[in-house]
Amino acid sequence: MSKSIMHDGEYCYICGSRNGLEWHHVLGGISNRKLSERYGLKVRLCHECHTGDGGAQYEKELNLRLKREAQKVFEEKYGHDEWMRRFRKNYLEV
Numbered sequence: 001m002s003k004s005i006m007h008d009g010e011y012c013y014i015c016g017s018r019n020g021l022e023w024h025h026v027l028g029g030i031s032n033r034k035l036s037e038r039y040g041l042k043v044r045l046c047h048e049c050h051t052g053d054g055g056a057q058y059e060k061e062l063n064l065r066l067k068r069e070a071q072k073v074f075e076e077k078y079g080h081d082e083w084m085r086r087f088r089k090n091y092l093e094v
Helices: 030-039 047-051 060-078 080-087
Strands: 021-025 042-046
Touching (some): 060 080
């Protein structure tokens, strides 16, 4: 498992809790999940912030926020062209 480039993983990225943490791959789907793992585009979330009501798995705005944050961090490290080559969608313009 690769290290996150977004977050140290010691607490919930959303609420700060240290209980029941789960990895959330910011970009989903079979191929994008693998790329999320490869490039460290993942954050630790408590169970509620991950899959509860309003959690990242189901809340569209929170999900988009995480994708935008992932894109910014990725682009700082690898550049915009590489983001578009790998992920083919600009979440910063959505």
